[in-house]
Each structure stands twice: as structure tokens, then as C-alpha cells.
Amino acid sequence: MAxxxxxxxxxxxxxxxxxxxxxxxxxxxxxxxIVVFEAIGQxxxxxxxxxxxxxxxxxxxxxxxxxxxxxxxxxxxxIGIIALGVTQVxxxxxxxxxxxxxxxATAMIAMSFAxxxxxxxxxxxxxxxxxxxxxxxxxxPVVIGLAFGACIGIINGTFIAYFRIPPFIATLxxxxxxxxxxxxxxxxxxxxxxxxxxxxxxxxxxxxVWFVLLAIIFQLIMSYTVYGKHTYAIGSNEEAARMSGINVxxxxxxxxxxxxxxxxxxxxxxxxxxxxxxxxxxxxYELFAIAMAVIGGISLQGxxxxxxxxxxxxxxxxxIRSGFTYIKLDxxxxxxxxxxxxxxxxxLDQYRQRNRA
Amino acid sequence: MSNDIVLETRGLTKHYxxxxxxxxxxFILKKxxxxxxxxxxxxxxxxxxxxxxxxxxxxxxxxxxxxQPVNFTxxxxxxxxxxxxxxxxxxxADHLDVPDNLFLGREKTKLDWLGPFRxxxxxxxxxxxxxxxxxxxxKIPNIRNTIERMSGGQRQCVAIARTASFASKLTIMDEPTAxxxxxxxxxxxxxxxxxxxxxxxxxxxSHNMRQVMDLVDRIIVFRRGRIVANLxxxxxxxxxxxxxxxxxxxxxxxxxxx
Numbered sequence: 001m002a003x004x005x006x007x008x009x010x011x012x013x014x015x016x017x018x019x020x021x022x023x024x025x026x027x028x029x030x031x032x033x034i035v036v037f038e039a040i041g042q043x044x045x046x047x048x049x050x051x052x053x054x055x056x057x058x059x060x061x062x063x064x065x066x067x068x069x070x071x072x073x074x075x076x077x078x079i080g081i082i083a084l085g086v087t088q089v090x091x092x093x094x095x096x097x098x099x100x101x102x103x104x105a106t107a108m109i110a111m112s113f114a115x116x117x118x119x120x121x122x123x124x125x126x127x128x129x130x131x132x133x134x135x136x137x138x139x140x141p142v143v144i145g146l147a148f149g150a151c152i153g154i155i156n157g158t159f160i161a162y163f164r165i166p167p168f169i170a171t172l173x174x175x176x177x178x179x180x181x182x183x184x185x186x187x188x189x190x191x192x193x194x195x196x197x198x199x200x201x202x203x204x205x206x207x208x209v210w211f212v213l214l215a216i217i218f219q220l221i222m223s224y225t226v227y228g229k230h231t232y233a234i235g236s237n238e239e240a241a242r243m244s245g246i247n248v249x250x251x252x253x254x255x256x257x258x259x260x261x262x263x264x265x266x267x268x269x270x271x272x273x274x275x276x277x278x279x280x281x282x283x284x285y286e287l288f289a290i291a292m293a294v295i296g297g298i299s300l301q302g303x304x305x306x307x308x309x310x311x312x313x314x315x316x317x318x319x320i321r322s323g324f325t326y327i328k329l330d331x332x333x334x335x336x337x338x339x340x341x342x343x344x345x346x347x348l349d350q351y352r353q354r355n356r357a
Numbered sequence: 358m359s360n361d362i363v364l365e366t367r368g369l370t371k372h373y374x375x376x377x378x379x380x381x382x383x384f385i386l387k388k389x390x391x392x393x394x395x396x397x398x399x400x401x402x403x404x405x406x407x408x409x410x411x412x413x414x415x416x417x418x419x420x421x422x423x424x425q426p427v428n429f430t431x432x433x434x435x436x437x438x439x440x441x442x443x444x445x446x447x448x449x450a451d452h453l454d455v456p457d458n459l460f461l462g463r464e465k466t467k468l469d470w471l472g473p474f475r476x477x478x479x480x481x482x483x484x485x486x487x488x489x490x491x492x493x494x495x496k497i498p499n500i501r502n503t504i505e506r507m508s509g510g511q512r513q514c515v516a517i518a519r520t521a522s523f524a525s526k527l528t529i530m531d532e533p534t535a536x537x538x539x540x541x542x543x544x545x546x547x548x549x550x551x552x553x554x555x556x557x558x559x560x561x562x563s564h565n566m567r568q569v570m571d572l573v574d575r576i577i578v579f580r581r582g583r584i585v586a587n588l589x590x591x592x593x594x595x596x597x598x599x600x601x602x603x604x605x606x607x608x609x610x611x612x613x614x615x
Contacts, residue, residue: 226464227473229453233461236450243448244462245433254473303452 149264510541
């Protein structure tokens with residue numbers, strides 16, 4: 001009798017024969033980008049032999065320039081949290097443009113339930129509500145913020161799944177709607193002076209902690225749970241998913257809800273980090289989140305990509321931004337170069353996918 | 358007597374607006390029997406299949422499956438009752454591997470209290486996949502390969518293995534080899550023979566005369582929405598069937614039908 005674990009006719013599930021994962025390519029690209037910046041720093045005459053990655057001044061008694069590494073990851077952590085949700089939406093074959101304004105709206109709403117009654121002995125000058133909303137436990141603004149995000153996500157998902165509005169249009173509408181909410185909430189005034197507990201959420205390296213923690217959780221969810229499998233299946237072949245008995249509409253609503261809750265959480269972290277909430281916050285965040293996912297190899301056609309890819313995409317974006325500043329490239333050139341890099345990443349990815357089969 | 362009838366339709370009729378796509382179809386399928394449905398394009402073959410599998414709702418008539426009158430509201434309903442269908446358009450997710458596709462929508466799970474976030478039991482699904490492939494004689498080099506990297510024949514085999522990997526009471530295949538090459542067609546036909554040996558009843562919609570004469574016990578011919586012939590394979594030949602398909606002949610019991 002043939003060994004069933006090997007099957008018949010060369011039927012195997014040999015782990016060593018699995019394909020070269022896409023994520024390794026992005027990691028490789030990341031390493032190359034770092035090396036290029038390092039080389040420019042070492043050899044370009046105007047750089048005076050500075051190092052991008054290594055600690056040359058010996059200020060921190062370590063090999064690496066930790067301050068730079070921290071800034072690299074800190075400046076992408078909050079948008080990275082949004083990108084985790086956007087990744088799931090894109091894997092279903094959709095898109096979410098509403099996340100940037102949602103960050104601002106959630107920041108305004110959550111912060112207004114996180115204010116302290118007194119600042120240096122005087123009443124809070126930015127107080128939005130009466131005394132009843134002052135000095136509340138930190139759980140209140142967080143839950144209100146996440147619940148708001150969930151509502152927005154459910155509305156997005158319902159329009160897309162049940163009313164068959166294209167995701168681009170539905171979330172574009174929500175994009176404007178949420179920016180409107182952010183402006184209307186306090187009549188355009190900033191909301192400030194949060195409780196210590198609320199300020200802790202985004203203090204120091206906490207955004208990075210949340211980003212890494214959530215990335216690990218969602219990577220596991222996408223790989224090992226029914227939710228993840230159905231998300232990939234819908235993006236891969238929606239008709240097949242429906243035929244297989246998956247409740248596609250309900251699942252899509254859930255994906256948009258989770259994405260919006262992640263964006264809402266990013267809004268909480270951002271307002272905590274900035275210790276204030278303003279209606280103009282989170283501008284272009286939705287586009288940078290999409291860019292992270294796209295650089296990370298998430299196909300806009302759906303069905304392909306992973307959370308790890310998006311995390312690497314976020315790192316690439318962070319390294320590029322930090323590196324451009326480091327080689328003293330003007331801000332306007334930085335934007336032009338980043339635009340080119342995003343398009344180049346997709347061209348490379350498509351070229352690679354075509355040559356795979 | 359009625360015990361060995363798997364599927365019966367009585368006066369099955371489907372109108373699309375004024376178009377009578379299917380008219381008064383009376384059909385019986387017995388246990389272990391393989392039946393082919395033939396007919397010209399637009400003769401009502403696919404319409405007939407769509408009424409049985411619940412993809413569409415019939416205008417009138419009865420469907421009796423496994424001794425019970427049934428009213429499927431959708432293909433999932435039909436599948437839960439035990440009718441597995443291999444559709445003309447393959448219902449596979451291209452970016453997923455073979456076990457994922459076999460178990461799509463009915464995954465084996467652990468820690469079910471986690472609701473939508475319950476864990477997938479990959480190990481057990483892989484083992485079941487290997488068993489199912491072995492049972493149907495399907496050969497796929499590596500089941501961890503995604504569907505997009507497979508040939509048309511391999512894809513079709515996966516789709517068929519899916520129907521065979523669950524305890525189905527009836528398998529329906531709608532032109533399973535229409536888009537396949539010679540070798541791949543042979544592979545699919547081998548699977549159908551395996552199903553026959555195992556006594557699994559099958560309805561095969563096909564245009565391929567050689568295939569039909571090779572594989573099935575009985576041939577039902579549709580013409581202009583009606584059944585016009587019910588032929589045992591031994592009592593007919595290709596020319597005879599073509600005569601029924603084109604309308605040169607009509608079965609004695611169906612006189613005046615079309």
C-alpha cells in the first residue's frame with residue numbers, strides 16, 4: 001500500500017517545493033534601498049561620509065543609528081495601522097478611500113470625551129462638552145472612537161455589498177462625509193488637553209507597539225482563520241465564493257467594518273500622540289496606506305498579498321522618506337520620487353507575476 | 358421500487374417571460390446510473406440543470422430528490438441536500454491551493470467559539486484532500502500549488518474532486534471537458550469511470566458523442582425545451598442520436614411533444 005502522506009502519482013505537499021514568497025522580494029528591495037542610501041552617504045562628496053544606518057558619532061554607544069531607525073518606523077506606524085485594514089479591503093478586490101478623513105473625525109470625537117476639566121488650575125479652554133464629559137476613564141473615548149469607526153465601516157460595506165455601489169464611489173462619498181463630520185464636530189476648533197491615560201496611548205514609541213501588535217494579530221488571522229480564507233476567496237473569485245456557500249455580502253461588510261475600526265484606532269493614536277485633535281488631520285493618509293499595501297505586493301485585482309507584505313511596504317515608504325531627508329533631497333523632489341517609486345513597484349510586481357506561471 | 362430512484366422530475370417547466378425554455382420535463386435517475394443529457398444549443402439542457410441545482414427557480418412542476426419533494430432556493434441549498442455540481446464556468450478561487458478550494462465554504466475548523474475567527478484545521482483538510490484525490494484517481498503534482506498555476510485539465514480535476522470529496526448523492530457535470538485538450542479530457546473521463554465503479558449517480562451534459570457513448574448508460578435528448586428521447590446506450594448509436602437532436606426523429610412516447 002502506498003504511503004498516503006505521499007499520495008499517488010507524485011501527489012505531495014512538500015513544503016520545500018513551495019514558491020519563493022513575494023514578501024522576500026520586498027525585503028530584498030528594502031535592503032537594496034538601504035544600501036543605496038548608505039552608499040550615497042559614504043561616497044557622495046556633499047555628505048561628508050555620514051552613515052545612514054550606522055552610528056558614526058558614537059552617541060548611543062551602539063552599532064546602529066537607533067534614533068534614525070526609531071523615527072523611520074515611528075513615522076509610518078500610524079498610517080501603517082490604517083494600511084493593515086486597507087490591505088484586507090484590497091484583498092477582497094475593493095478599495096477604501098475614507099480612512100484619512102475617518103482618522104480626523106475619530107480623533108475629534110474620541111478626544112472630546114478624553115478631555116480634562118482643569119488645565120493648570122483653570123477650566124479647560126478647549127472644552128467641548130460640559131462637566132459630564134470631563135475626566136472620563138480612558139476606556140470611554142476609545143470605545144466611542146472604535147464604535148464610530150465600526151459604524152462608518154458598516155455603512156461603507158452595506159452600500160458596497162448590498163446596494164452594489166462600486167467601492168471607489170462609496171468610500172469616496174464617505175471620504176467627504178467624514179471630513180465634513182470632523183469640521184462640524186467642534187465648529188472647526190481644535191479639541192485638546194486629554195487625560196494622562198489618553199495621552200499615553202500614542203506617547204513615545206507606543207504607536208510602533210500598536211502597529212507591530214496589530215500586524216502580528218492580523219497576519220495570524222489572515223493566514224489561519226476562516227475569516228482570512230474567505231477574504232482571500234472573495235477577492236480571488238467572488239462567484240466561486242458565493243457558489244461555495246460563503247455569505248459574501250455579510251463577509252464584505254465585516255471586512256470594511258474591521259478596516260474602518262483600524263483607521264479609527266489610528267485616529268485615536270494620532271490624537272493622543274499630538275495631544276490634540278484637529279479637523280485637518282490625516283490628510284493623504286488613505287493614499288499613503290494604499291501605497292504601503294501596493295508596494296507590499298497587494299494586488300488591486302484582489303486575492304493576493306499578505307499583512308507581512310504591507311508591513312514591509314510601510315518600511316520601504318518609511319526608509320525612502322527618511323533616506324531622502326538624509327541625503328538632503330528637497331521636499332518637492334521627495335514627493336515626485338515617491339510617486340515614481342509607487343508606480344515602479346507595481347510595474348515590477350506585474351512583470352514578476354506574468355513571468356511566474 | 359421508488360427506493361432506487363435518486364432524482365425524479367414531474368412536469369418540470371421554466372419560462373423566461375414569454376420564452377418556454379423548458380416544457381413539461383419528466384425525468385428519472387436511478388441509483389448508480391450515469392445519464393447523459395444531449396441536445397442542440399438552446400435545447401434546454403442547461404436550463405434543466407439550473408432548475409435541479411437551484412440556481413434558478415422553476416415555473417412549475419415537481420422535483421423529487423432522494424424520495425423527498427424539494428424546493429431549493431439556491432445552489433448551496435442543493436449542495437447541502439447532496440447534489441454536487443461541476444459548473445461550466447469553474448467555481449474555483451485562483452489564488453488558493455487545492456485543499457483550500459476543496460473545502461471552500463465548509464472548512465474544517467478548530468476552536469469554533471471564536472466565530473468568524475475560528476482556526477482552520479489545515480492538517481486534517483490536507484489529509485482529506487489526498488484521500489479524495491486518491492479515490493478519484495486525480496493526479497496533481499503538488500496540492501499546495503495555487504489553482505492559477507495549473508493547467509485547464511488539472512483545474513477541472515480539482516473541481517470534480519471537490520464534488521467527490523464529500524458524501525454526495527448525485528453529481529452533475531455541465532460540459533466538463535468542453536475547454537480541455539485530448540489528454541486532459543481523458544483524465545476527466547477516467548474520473549467519471551471511477552465514479553461509475555463506485556456507484557455514484559451522475560448527470561452529464563455533453564456535446565461529445567464519443568464521450569457519451571463511452572461513459573453513460575442512458576441518453577436523454579432535449580429539443581426546443583422538451584425531452585424528445587430516452588435511449589438506452591445499447592439500443593442506439595451516434596447517427597440515431599443525431600436524428601433525435603436535429604428533429605428528424607422523435608421518441609414514440611414523446612410523439613406530439615415538439
